[in-house]
Every structure is written in structure tokens, then in C-alpha cells.
Amino acid sequence: MSQNLPPGAPGLAPTWSSSDKDMITTGLGASRVWATLGHGIVNEVYWPSTGRPQIRDLGFIVAHKGGWTEIKRADTYLFSLPESYIPLPSVVHESEHYRLELEILPHPQRDCLLIRYALAGDDARLYVLLAPHLEGARENDAVAGQDLAASHKATALCLRADCGFRRTSAGYVGTSDGWQDFANNSRMTWTYPEAGGGNIALTGELASENGILALGFSETAEGARTLARSSLADSYEECRTAFIDSWQEWAQNLRIPYATPELEEAARRSAMVIKCHEDRTYAGAMVASLSVPWGSSHDDAGGYHLVWTRDTVEAAFALITVGLYEDAGRTLNYLVGTQADDGSWAQNYFPDGRGYWSGKQMDEVALPVMLAAKLRAVGHLTNSPLEEAMVRNAIGFIVRNGPMSDQDRWEENAGASPFTLAMLIVALVTSADYFSAEDRDYLLSLADCWNERIEDWTYSVDGHLCAGLDLEGYYIRLGPRPSEGGIDSIISRRNVLHGETPAGDLIGLEFLYLVRTGLRAADDPRIAGTVRLIDAKLRAELPTGIAYYRYNGDGYGEHEDGAPFDGIGIGRPWPLLAGERGHYAALSGDDPLPYLDSMQRMTGKGGLIPEQVWDGEAIAKRGLVPGEPSGSAMPLVWAHGELLKLLATHATGQPAELFDLIAKRYGGKRPSAATWHWRETSPFDSIASGRNISIEANRDFALRFGFDGWQDVGEREAVANSFGVHRIVFTASELADHKVLNFTFRSNTGEWRGKDFSIAID
Template identity: 50%
Template sequence: MGEAAFGAPGIAPTWASSDKDFVTSALGNSRLWVTIGHGIINEVYWPSTGRPQIRDLSFYLIGDGRWIDLKRVRQYELSKPKPYLPLLTIAHTGDDYRLTVEVLPDPLRDVLLLRYEVEGPYRLGIIAAPHLGTSGYDNTAWIEDGEAYAAIDIGAMCLTADVRMDDLSVGYVGASDGWQDLARNGRFTFNFDRAESGNVALSASLADRQGVIALGLAPQAKSARTLARSALAAGYATIRQGFLDEWEAWGSKLTLPSPEPGLASEALMSATVLKCHEDRMYAGALVASMSTPWGNQTNTLGGYHLVWPRDATLAAFALLAANEIADARHILAHMMAVQLPDGHWPQNYFPSGQPFWTGIQLDETGFPILLAAKLREIGEDDAPGVREMVRAAVGSIARHGPSSDQDRWEENPGISAFTVAVVIAALAAAGPWLDDGERDYALDLADDWNERIEQWCYVADTPMAKQAGVAGYYVRIAPPEKDGGVTGNVLLRNRNGQMIEASCLVALDFSWLVRLGLRKADDPRIRDTIKVVDSMLRVETPSGAVYRRYNDDGYGEYDDGRAYDGNGVGRAWPLLTGERGHLALQAGEDPIEYLRTMHRCASPGGLLPEQVWDAEAIPERELFPGRPSGSAMPLIWSHSEFLKLLIARDRGQPVELLDVVRKRYGKRVPKAKRTRWRNETPIATLAAGRTLVIEDRHPFTLRFGWDGWQSVEDLPAEPLPFGLWGVTIAPDSLKGRSALNFTRRYGENWEGRDHTVAIAAKPKPQILHHRKRTT
């Protein structure tokens, strides 16, 4: 009979490292996802991809006078039957041992099966660290009838096997857990049968050299045991074949280019990673990554196992291009279900739809519209509710754009070339779902914003332009007009609150102006910005040229290799190499070297990271140039970008480029019928002959006059589509005027400031003098 473990509640819990080898999941009824890192089992997610329940399950070899911690030795190889069959075999080898483990999620039950075989004079030891309830603070573990359990009030796990488990014990991490036992005694000697409410761990050794371990998860301990024991009773071979059959049925439909073996394999792997990240409980929900950046140093609840609408819809485009149309439709259906009443989506949320961070990123409102338009363009029928979804999203864009509370890097408000490109394309593509008045308004709004992109996001004749030998370039973001717009300053949120001039901050965000068909790849402004970005953000690594998000970024490890802790130094992102590759493709170049670089950045298991280390190697921190850093891995955004660039190379154009947008903006920049004045986007000078609309989200009365408040009048605003209000001033009213002065009254209250719009004089027609031709 054992006794209660000592050392409660254990050390502060953390998650596993984000340095993953692999991710896998079954395609049946099972609601269980598994990550592998450093040759062991890392987080196990249940009953949703947003809920990690196990920190890790580690493997040890225990012999006479010697024990081996395999995750520290790290001499192992990975293999799988095919790139799109995520049945992973891990083979650990040493001078006198070989441990082979096959990782099999049961398609029918919430059970992980591990078939193992040991060669050499050792027994297999295992230590499992539950974090049930997505926290390691309050788990209780116990031993009962030769099996190990852990539970909280809303979930439980059972660890059992088809062979006898010996040396069973539970303990508190850092005090009485199995690793402490091995470190002190060289073998498992502890015999504790209960550890109450803390950061706990379960340990055991396996009596036979080969067998099957089962880890079951369920709401109660008895239910978890039932699942685990029934999986063992069903037979490993039968479950294995069912797992493979379902993945084969899915993967055989993939239609992918194969320019060379490594890229072909990475493409199949990328599609499989995207599919693995889809939730089974909430179909169509794709979390950004089943990892927590720098997770072995934090207990952050959210991590990246949340749905970002941007990442999920970009993955849908990749799956759509790979001929997995049903998967793309699942994602759109999920998006429709979690859309908020005013038309936008949460910044990110759990797969259930529960918001986590609540910022507004306007590109995340535009992307679902683009996905719906792409499905329609390839001949897919509209799903029920698409019209309502698109109309609500367009309304949100119309009311709040073009400025966004957050840019795509979730750090700054203002107008970003990336965000404005997405919302303009969304407005232009939304026509089939809008009535006549809404369609006319949305198209003209898109045209107005498109005309003004350079006014908002482009700078010329700056010191940085002169240094680069160019006329100008697109900036990363222009702060809100009240903060100076493109002449203002931007807060570097990961750099201890430092500020930088907006005109000095560049990023690859502008590439989406070309990607979505709003600007041509040979536009001199685009070419000049490429030169600036290549000189400022391109980092040469042994994997190839990789790009940073923006200059002076702080999201990444410090120069000495310390983990990001709210501040740091931004590192290079493989997905941005993909964005640069798309620019090259649209300029008529072959982007294959960009694909090769991304592939060389992958982990040994083929996973693409968020960031790679881009400085001198720091071996003691496992940081090597061109290799994954401690940031998220895998990142579905990275895998999506690789897959889309590969397919775009084959088809000659980006997957996201819509015919309706290309036809509207592909030849020239059309002039809007109306120029719109808003608080966020005022107009300094109105071009001659243009109609001016002064708009707001609330009813108002416009008091206006001319040339210094002459001929004052009042006009009530009229309702416009999508809940907006406006006063329209026709070109005929502007004749002979040099300036419009106005202010507004809302109910009984005046806004308390005056505004002026200069009116450009109509240019005089040129008189051409022709010299009489003589012979």
C-alpha cells in the first residue's frame, strides 16, 4: 500500500516547448489531438483543439545502474507511411538500445495509443504530466488497480496498457515526481498512490519489451478508463487500419504540383497539418497552432490554440486550391456561425466561438467575404446564410474602415496597406449578395479608398528613400489622422514603449496590394518599396533569405537568446518569404527559390515555424540560424503560405486573386463617383469636378459656408446604406469656390470644431499649336 506524495502543490506549471516534431489527429469521431516534440509526446488536446490537457508524456529507458532521458539525448528519427498519413513512428537509438514508438490517435474514441518496442537491456519508463482544465495548478492524481489516473471536476484521464505496469506512483512536479525519483535513485522507487490538488505527474514502467499504452480522456475517471480499455480490447491493428483508411480517403483527393521531391513532400505535409488543426467538435474551426510560443517558460492559457479569422480563412484558401473544397466550406460555415451581430469577428476565440482577445482587425472582417466570393467564382453554390453574413460584414467595413483598431500584427491602430487592400477587395467582391443601392455604395466606397491608398500609406523624398535610391515607398502603417497620419509616430509595442516615425517603418504588408489585384507588380511605387524592404528586412540565413515583420520589431528572442517576455527582438518569418515569393511571381519571376527557403526552415518532421533564428548560433539555447526559434510551431499561416505559393507558381497567379477584383482594378485605377470625408479620413483638397460626401455613423446637421464662412446654410444628413449618414455636395455647388467650411450638430450639441476642404481649381484646357507640315 502506498502513501500520499510530498511537496504539494509542486513547482509552477508550464507548457511544453513549441519546438514540435509533429502533430496528428484522427478523422473519425475522436476529439483528441496530439503534438510530438523532442521525440516524446507533448501537449494532448481534448475535447477541442483549444484545450490542451496534457503537458507531456515522456519516455525513459531504465536499466541496471543506468537510466536514459530520451528527450534530453535526442537521438531519434521520424517516419510515416506517406506525407499525408500522419501516423508517426519515433525511433530512439543509442549504443545499446533502440526504442520504437508508433503514435496512434483512435478514430472512434478519445484515446491515444502508443505501440512500443524496446531493444537492449532496458525497460520502458513513462512519466505523464496532466494539465487538466488547461491548468497544472489543481490536478489530483492517484493509483488504482494497477492504473494511473488524474482528474479535476470537469475532466479526467486514465493511463493504462495491455501489459502490466510496474512501479506506479504519482507525485508533485519538482518534488516527488518520477523524474526526481530517477535523478535521485537511478530507477523508479517512489510508491505514492495519491497527490491532491497541484501540479502533478504520473509514472510507471512497462513489464514487457513491447506492448501498447493507452491514454484515455473523458469527463470522469471511470469513463476515461472505459475508453482506454475498450480501445485496447478492439485491437491495435484494427484501429490502425481505420486511422489510415480515413486519412487515405482524404489525402488521395489532394491536387498539388510536384516541382521537386522535397517541395512535393512539404506540400502534402502542409495540407495535412492544416487538416490536423481542424476541430472535430466544432467543424471548420482551425486554431492557429497547437503550440504555445516559448511554452516551456509560461503557463499562458491562450497560446496559439485559438482561432484567428485571418489565419483560418487563409488556410481555407490553401485547402480550396488543393482541391479540398469541402474543408474550405466547413471553415466558411464556422465563420458564419461565430460572426458578431455588428458584422465583425473577434480578434481570436476558442473553437466554440467564445472570444479570447477582443480587438477589431478589419482585415479579419474582409477575408470571409473573399472566401465566399472565391467559392462562388469556382462554381460552388452559396451556403445558407452567406448573403446575411456578407451584408453584415460589408456593413461593418463600411462603417469602420478604412482605419482599423489593430493591424494584422495586432499592435497598432491606423491604415495599413495590408488591411486596406483586403477590405477594398472585399467591398468589390461583395456585389452578388447586396441589393442595388448597397452594391453601388460598396463599389464606389471601394473605388474611393483605392484612389487614396497612396495618400494614406505612401511617402516620398524621405531620408530612407534617398538612402535606398528610390522615389518613395509604402509604410507599414499610418496612425489615425488625429495622431498625425503618415506624418505621425507609431508605438513599438514589443520595444518597451519606444516610438518611431511612421515614415520610417516598412513591412511586406504592401505586397497584398499586388496580391489582390489593386496595383501592378511593375508599378514604380511597388518596385521601389521592394528595394526598401529587401534592404531593411531581408535576412540571409543558411536556409535562405527570410524576412522580418518590420524594422525595429520586438516580437522574438533577445539577442542573447532569452525568450520573448513581452519585449525582445523580432526575428525572421518564413511566411513572409512566401509573401515575397508571391511578389516575385507576379513580376514574372520563378518563385521556386522562395519555396526552397521555406522548406529548409521546416523542422525534421516537416513543420513550418512562425519564426526562425536569424543571428549567430547559440547552441546552449538550441538556437541556430535559419532554424525554428522558440516561437509557435507549426503555424498554419506558414503552411498555408507555402501551399498557396506552390500552387500559384503552377497556375501563374495567387489563389486569393478574384476575377471580379482583377477586372475592376487590373488595367487602371477607376475614379470614384464620390469622395468621402470622414473624421478618420478627412480631405484636405477636393479635386475639381468631384462630388463630396460628408459622412458619419450618426445623424447630424451640417452647417457649412464658403470661402471663410460666406453664405452659411444648414442641411440635415440623409440616411445612407449600412447605417451611415451623409450630406452630398454636388460639383455644381463648388463652381467659383476655393474652400468649403463646415461644422456639425448632433442633436442639440455642436461638435465644437470647424473643418475646411480646399477646392482645386479646374485646370484650363491646353491649347495645342500645330506647325504646318511642309514638304
């Protein structure tokens, strides 16, 4: 290293950028670069997959007669795209002293991001500020010479200007970076050639007021330099034309349902946003968002640039509604590749399949099965052996581990969620014909039983929230496991202090999926009553429209003063949930347009839909405005998918998640299952007469049983089915003359449990 080293090593602890994005962009060719824009500059750039952000941001300082301005802090810019579905952002920053025009173009073929710039203004000069954060590491190395270069192990970048730099410098963030130079000296005075082993920043004074920057990425410094220089040698106009042509060709396949011009534009933009989140190194992978929620306040290795199977399948369903069957099919095959040996999927994972968090969510096992069923329903499933094996393995996991889930869809609590139960039941029914007649009958029996018991697990008839609304009961957000007390026990809200709350006091919108999947009718009194309850308790009327909170007392959001979420906070309204409420409006004969209009108005400057919007008083210093994006993730792919699906439901009256098999089998009514399946994870203590009882476990066992207080004692050995479930069935005729079935277990080691169980036969 040079002796002329910048002071301040290793620099301030790094963070990511604000999740307040203007736009995201990527090409559709061989290039593996994804870029985000926020506050009028380039934020995180991802390479070589959507799960790997490599820089914090790339911005500019303009020196002018009035002094100097860092343009991202000035926040006086206009943003535009050629078309809503072509992510070629143009940004114009303007003040009384200067006008800076930027166009951000991912190179169609090379792993390189191009930025065309044009500066106007008397004596105005332009300086580029680059903050590498390669591989999310806190120790990067930088070299400032003819190019600006950085590296960390086997990842490198190079920023080159076609006109070259007058001077360059490398420094440490917070002490010797370019911004500090201007803040201390009102101009660029430092020219440190190297900085290493820390949070580094690079600065360069551009030699011309008009030109092109190329930011290349590679495994080596030489490779990054080669890509940057080669990209500048390519014709910018030819690259631009190829980029636009590829997006126009893709858009020709879109089949947007009839809508107002504004909604059609929003729909095309939403389809583009989803497409931008598809990986090319791992085709079909879709991360939840190319952003880090509250990213400017912390350094998170995961953020939302991870694959959640739930978000991915929700987006794939949306692609199907607008005719992009091949795109959705790639996602299905990607999920074949990330499925675990036991048939499940990790809670979330990097695009290459490496798990991040370690929870298990049953809905994330059911949803890929539903995606296969949807592709089959629209005639776009190859039924390859591997696809069929994926379905069979997922169903096996569901059979052995359902219906309780270790986590609900908000990844917070264990138990029975109406949303998760709906997904499990639909997966069982729509996949049953993949199996033999005996196995098919078992799957349908299990689905019927779980469907009939939804209300037992998730419908409160004596909850406190009934008061004042003339309700007999309501669906709750989540019913804890029976072993933890079930519907009458306590839930711990993890995002607030002292969050212990009776389960019956927490409500959400999960139950609406019972209607959306055809398990319950829209006019079912229990459904309609709970809709009135969520409208009273969770609905937020904001200047931009309608949104809903995830559940009452949620803590996932900014603090009251607007400070970023830091493990606790106050939950804010979600535009996504306006879409879920809009689906119910469409299915109950009401107008869903107010919800669609709300979703398209609660966006950022570029029309991206955020995870949450602000619901407090305006806080100018934090950029928080009522009804506009908060500091949470933006864009949220799931939200853009929800807009597309609601638009389709409005046009056709058929939700994407509704299958003919479900409509025919249940017709929106709670079934009367012929067999109830008793498990220690989902037991019952009474059953109506005329039903079979199947006692089940995932291990071998024997049962000692008797009737009506241990009379007529007998023993039976369990028999395993092909799913690995061991079971003993008592038929309705065996139970007909009895009031109680008594039983206890003997393990495969020969020991009796020492605990008796009983089921009353009413």
C-alpha cells in the same frame, strides 16, 4: 486522500511544452483527440477540441546498464511518417545501451491516443512519465494504481498499459515526480498512490518491454478508464489500418499543382497539417497552431490554440487551391456561427466561439467575405440565407467602421495598413452584387475612394529610409489614424523597450498584397521601389534559405542570448514572409522557386514550418541553429497555407486572393474616384475639382456649410442609408465655382460642434 502523500505540494508552477514540434496528428473519424510530438515524445494532447490542451507531455525514462536516460533530453532519435500526408509518426530512440521504438496512433473512433512501444537492450526497463495539465489548471488530482489517472473538475484522463504496470506513483513536479526519483535515487523507489491540488506528475514502470499504451479522455474518471480499456481491447492493427485508409482517402481529393518531387511532398504535408488543425467538435474551426510559443517557459491559457479569423481564412484559401472545396466550405459556415451581432469577429477565440483577446481587426471582418466570394467563384457556395446574411452583416460593419483598424495584422497598432486596406476594398467590390442597386453603387464608390487614398495613408515621400536607394518614396508598415497625426506621427512598437518610432521609418511586406489582390501593378514604380527597400532592410539570407522580418525593429522573438520572448525581445525572420515575397516574384516575372525552396528547408525534423527561424549564432544549450526553427510557434498553419498558395500561383500565375471583378475594375491601377467620402476617422483637407464630396457619420447630424470662407451659408440634414451611415453629398456641379467647402456639425441633440472644418477644392 491517503496518508502516504508525496511531499512538495503544490509543485512547481506549471508550463506547457516547447513549441519545437516534430509532428502533429489526429484521426479523421469520430475521435476528438489531437496530439503533438516534440523531442521524440508526445507533448500536448488536445481534447475534446483543438483549443483545449490537457497534458504537458508523455515521455519515458529508460533504465539500462549505463544508468538511466530520459529520452527527450537525450535528443538522439529518428522520426518518420509512412507518407508525407499520413500523420502516423514513428520515432526511434537509440543509444549504445538501448533502442526504443514508438508509434503514435490516435484511435480512429474513441477519444484515446494509442502508443505502441518496443524496447531492446540488456537489462533495459521502461518507465512512462505523464504530466497532466487538465484544462490548463494549476490544481490537478492524480491517482496511481493499476492505471495512471488524473482529473480536474469535469475533465479526466486515464493511461493504461496492455501489459500493466509493475509499480506506479503520483507526485508533485519538482519534488516528488518520477524524474526527481531517478535523479535522487537512480531508480524508481517512490510509490505514492495519490497526489492532489497541484502540478502533479505520474510515473509507471511498464511490466513488459513491448506493448501498447492507451491515453483516454472523458468528463469522468470512469469514462476515461472505460475508453482506455476499450481501446486496448480493440485490435491495434485494425485501428492502424482504418487510420491510414481514412487519410489515404482524404488525400485522393488533393489536386497539387505541378512541382518538383520535393515540393510536391512538402505540399501534401502542408495540406495534411492544415487538415489536422480542423476541429471536429466544432467542424470547420482551425486554430493557428497546436502549440504554445515558447511554451516551456510559461503557462498561457491561450497560446496559439485559438482561432484567428485571419489565419483561418488564409488556410481555407490554401485548401481551395488544392481542390478541397468542402473543407473550406465548412470553415466558412463555422465563421457564420462565430460572427458577432455587429457583423465583426473577435480578435481571437476558442473553437467554441468564446472570445479571448478583445481587439478589433478590420481585415478579420473582410476575409470571411472574401472566402465566400472565392467559394462562389469556384462554384462551391450554396448561397444559403445564413451565408448571405453573414456577408451583409460583415459589409455593414466595414462600411460603418472602415477604413481605419484598431489593430493591424500583427495585432499591435491602430491605423491604415496596406494589407488591411486591400482586404476591405476587395470585400466591398466582390460582395456588392448581394445588395440593391443603390447600395451596390455606394459600396463601389466607397471602395474606389479608399483605393485611391491608399497612398495618402501609407506611402511616405520624405521618409528617412530613402537615403542611398534612389527612392522617391515607399509604402510604410502602417499609417496611424489621422486623429493621431497620420503618416507623419509616431508608432509605439510594443515588443521593445522605448519603442516610439516615426511611422515613416517602419516598413513591412503588407504592401505586397496590393499587387496580390490586383489593386496595384507589379511594375508600379512605387511598388517596385518599396520591394528594393524591403530586400535591403528586411531580407535575411540564412543557411537554409531566404526569410524576411515582419518589420524593422520588431521585438517579437527571442532575446539576443536566445532566452524566450517574454513581452520584449528581438524579432526573427519568418518563412511565411518568404512566401509573400515569392508571390511578388511570381507576379513580376521572376522565379519564385528560391522562396518555395527556402520555406520547405526552414522546417523541423518532421517538415513542419515554424513561425520564425533563428538568425543569430548557434546556441547549442537552447537548441538554436541559424536558419532553423526558433522557439516560436510550430507548425504555423498560415505558413503552410502560404506554401500551398505560392505553389499554385507559380503554376497558374493567379494568386488565390485575386478576383476577376477586381482585375476588371482596377487593372492594377490607382482609380480616380467620382466621390470622396469624408469621415472624421478618415478626413481629407483637399480634393481635386470635378469630384463629389460625401460627408458621413454613423449618427444623425445636420451640417451648416458655406463656401470660400463661409459665404453663401446654408444648412442640410443628413440622410441615413441602409448601412446606418448618415450622409450629405455635395455634387461636383455644386462645388464647381468654389475653392473651399467650409462646414461644421450639429448633433441630434441640437448642439453645434464649435469646431469648423474645411476642404480645399483644387
